[in-house]
Amino acid sequence: MKILVCISKTPDTTAKIAFTDNNRKFAADGVQWIINPYDEWYALVRAIELKEKDPSAVIHLITVGTADADPIIRKALALGGDEALRVNADGQDSFFIASQIAAVAKDGGYDLIFTGKETIDYNGSSVGGMIAALLDLPYISLAAKFDLAGNSATIVREVEGGEETEEVSLPLVVSCQKGMAEQRIPNMKGIMGARTKPLKVLDPQPVEALTEIVSFELPPTKKGVKMIPAENAEELIRLLHEEAKLM
Amino acid sequence: MSILVFIDHADGHFKKTTYEALSYGAALAKQTGTQAEAVLLGTVSEDAASLGKYGIQKVHQVNQEALNAFDPQTYIRIIAGIAQAIQATVIVFSHNSSGKAIAPGLSARLKAGLVTGAIALPDTSQGFLVKKNVFSGKAFAIVSIKTPVRIISLNPNAYPVVAGEGSAEVVQEALAPEAAKVKLKSVVRASGEIPLTEAEIVVSGGRGMKGPENWGPIEELAKLLHAATACSRPVADAGWRPHGEHVGQTGVAIAPNLYIAVGISGAIQHLAGVNRSKVIVVINKDPEAPFFKAADYGIAGDAFEVLPKLIGAVKKLRGLA
Numbered sequence: 100m101k102i103l104v105c106i107s108k109t110p111d112t113t114a115k116i117a118f119t120d121n122n123r124k125f126a127a128d129g130v131q132w133i134i135n136p137y138d139e140w141y142a143l144v145r146a147i148e149l150k151e152k153d154p155s156a157v158i159h160l161i162t163v164g165t166a167d168a169d170p171i172i173r174k175a176l177a178l179g180g181d182e183a184l185r186v187n188a189d190g191q192d193s194f195f196i197a198s199q200i201a202a203v204a205k206d207g208g209y210d211l212i213f214t215g216k217e218t219i220d221y222n223g224s225s226v227g228g229m230i231a232a233l234l235d236l237p238y239i240s241l242a243a244k245f246d247l248a249g250n251s252a253t254i255v256r257e258v259e260g261g262e263e264t265e266e267v268s269l270p271l272v273v274s275c276q277k278g279m280a281e282q283r284i285p286n287m288k289g290i291m292g293a294r295t296k297p298l299k300v301l302d303p304q305p306v307e308a309l310t311e312i313v314s315f316e317l318p319p320t321k322k323g324v325k326m327i328p329a330e331n332a333e334e335l336i337r338l339l340h341e342e343a344k345l346m
Numbered sequence: 347m348s349i350l351v352f353i354d355h356a357d358g359h360f361k362k363t364t365y366e367a368l369s370y371g372a373a374l375a376k377q378t379g380t381q382a383e384a385v386l387l388g389t390v391s392e393d394a395a396s397l398g399k400y401g402i403q404k405v406h407q408v409n410q411e412a413l414n415a416f417d418p419q420t421y422i423r424i425i426a427g428i429a430q431a432i433q434a435t436v437i438v439f440s441h442n443s444s445g446k447a448i449a450p451g452l453s454a455r456l457k458a459g460l461v462t463g464a465i466a467l468p469d470t471s472q473g474f475l476v477k478k479n480v481f482s483g484k485a486f487a488i489v490s491i492k493t494p495v496r497i498i499s500l501n502p503n504a505y506p507v508v509a510g511e512g513s514a515e516v517v518q519e520a521l522a523p524e525a526a527k528v529k530l531k532s533v534v535r536a537s538g539e540i541p542l543t544e545a546e547i548v549v550s551g552g553r554g555m556k557g558p559e560n561w562g563p564i565e566e567l568a569k570l571l572h573a574a575t576a577c578s579r580p581v582a583d584a585g586w587r588p589h590g591e592h593v594g595q596t597g598v599a600i601a602p603n604l605y606i607a608v609g610i611s612g613a614i615q616h617l618a619g620v621n622r623s624k625v626i627v628v629i630n631k632d633p634e635a636p637f638f639k640a641a642d643y644g645i646a647g648d649a650f651e652v653l654p655k656l657i658g659a660v661k662k663l664r665g666l667a
């Protein structure tokens with residue numbers, strides 16, 4: 100079995116969100132970068148668990164990014180995975196990224212392609228579905244559980260107010276979220292081993308992005324909080340009713 | 347030329363987000379001088395023609411029961427066909443579990459630029475610019491779609507439902523049934539509960555609630571307010587509440603009209619998922635809790651004393667006490 104796990108580099112969850120260049124660029128100075136949590140905690144760890152059950156499985160990690168993504172992909176390799184691929188290009192938009200990954204996966208013989216359910220920076224939730232369509236594979240999004248019996252996957256996906264259980268044969272593309280696996284921390288052996296695992300750099304395919312970010316905006320700041328004394332908590336309901344007109 | 351809106355339904359009923367998407371599509375049609383149509387796959391127990399009151403002219407329905415077992419590949423093929431037949435220039439989805447499953451694949455298939463999580467009507471005065479939520483609610487991006495056909499998925503609770511008069515023409519599309527690759531084995535739906543992402547009011551509890559046995563007042567207040575319940579990440583991690591209730595940067599992102607946070611400190615990762623709520627109420631016994639800085643109304647007090655007072659006041663307002 101061959102598994103491809105898509106890895107994205109995102110700012111740390113505590114990073115200050117600010118913009119430069121006339122609000123056209125994310126202010127990346129001094130920002131700590133991490134593996135997108137959904138990619139790391141759920142997609143990658145579930146792939147590692149599958150390999151632990153079936154040691155003949157092979158895990159490849161893939162990212163679309165320039166050389167500054169290398170520390171992130173090494174960190175992912177420290178958790179697990181046999182080999183990493185980096186398509187050497189700026190990820191212009193979801194379609195561009197998905198097209199690069201699909202081009203690599205096309206002849207890669209992958210049985211499973213895992214992504215996180217979204218990145219915590221662009222919040223696109225798009226790359227997995229696009230890869231699946233480009234490869235004409237089934238796509239299961241928002242997977243909270245994934246089990247494999249032979250060639251058949253049973254997947255629980257979260258939907259509004261409930262969950263659906265689906266059965267589908269490999270190969271397929273899955274976007275992963277909470278419930279798939281438990282977060283892990285790389286150990287010393289993993290960190291040492293990651294240094295010598297292959298990281299192949301590939302040239303990008305010529306693909307035109309379909310969208311482009313023109314500018315960013317920060318949300319308006321709050322007016323300030325109106326405090327209500329705890330003894331008089333009932334007053335809150337009156338304010339919500341009469342002032343905020345919410346009841 | 348027209349706008350095509352995807353009608354999402356479950357258990358025979360239209361989802362609330364469908365009315366938002368239809369209203370959005372109708373407004374966009376008006377703005378661009380075209381008409382809005384909609385696509386309905388599967389069978390429903392409600393009247394499809396009545397959706398005309400949200401401003402759409404036509405509903406293209408494929409009335410096959412097999413389509414109720416949602417298979418994204420089949421949906422993408424059918425929607426692509428209808429979109430091409432009516433020369434749709436914009437296709438609108440809700441940014442929910444269905445939209446996330448179909449819109450990206452449709453985008454790749456039609457080479458139609460996609461913006462997910464849109465929060466407002468596009469600016470069509472020059473090009474096609476869509477405002478979307480990025481950095482998990484900490485910022486917005488204005489995204490230009492450069493292709494002639496565009497796909498937008500609209501964030502839940504971001505666009506108001508606008509209902510008027512009118513009835514839509516329902517056109518039955520005859521299509522040969524196709525074998526789906528994905529088999530739906532079962533669906534479990536928490537009955538009677540309001541889906542978190544669709545709720546207009548959300549009552550949320552954090553570690554300050556001390557343990558799962560103390561959730562009674564949160565549930566009671568939520569019920570009185572027709573609200574959904576949510577929680578912070580450590581609460582879900584500890585198993586006090588189901589995973590699906592975890593809101594924040596790594597959980598569900600929500601934007602209700604009212605978010606009531608009880609015993610939650612207001613960590614940056616929590617705020618990221620809830621700060622698009624229109625009004626935020628924070629109840630915390632620590633007056634220095636960071637959450638107060640992001641709140642509209644605050645009560646510095648013990649949740650176990652404050653909640654019963656709020657419940658009493660709502661009951662009184664509703665004439666229940």
Ligand SMILES: Cc1cc2nc3c(=O)[nH]c(=O)nc-3n(C[C@H](O)[C@H](O)[C@H](O)COP(=O)(O)OP(=O)(O)OC[C@H]3O[C@@H](n4cnc5c(N)ncnc54)[C@H](O)[C@@H]3O)c2cc1C
Nearest residue numbers: 552553554578579594595596609610611613615616631649
């Ligand atoms: C990568 C990453 C991602 C994360 N993602 C998320 C996420 O998506 N969502 C999320 O929620 N967190 C997330 N976190 C965790 C986040 O940093 C906080 O740890 C978490 O939100 C704290 O939860 P809490 O407010 O319930 O608990 P605490 O921080 O322990 O706060 C409890 C609060 O309750 C108050 N309190 C105590 N007793 C009472 C009482 N009797 N009455 C009233 N108030 C009381 C206290 O004053 C305190 O403010 C993430 C962390 C990381 C590192």
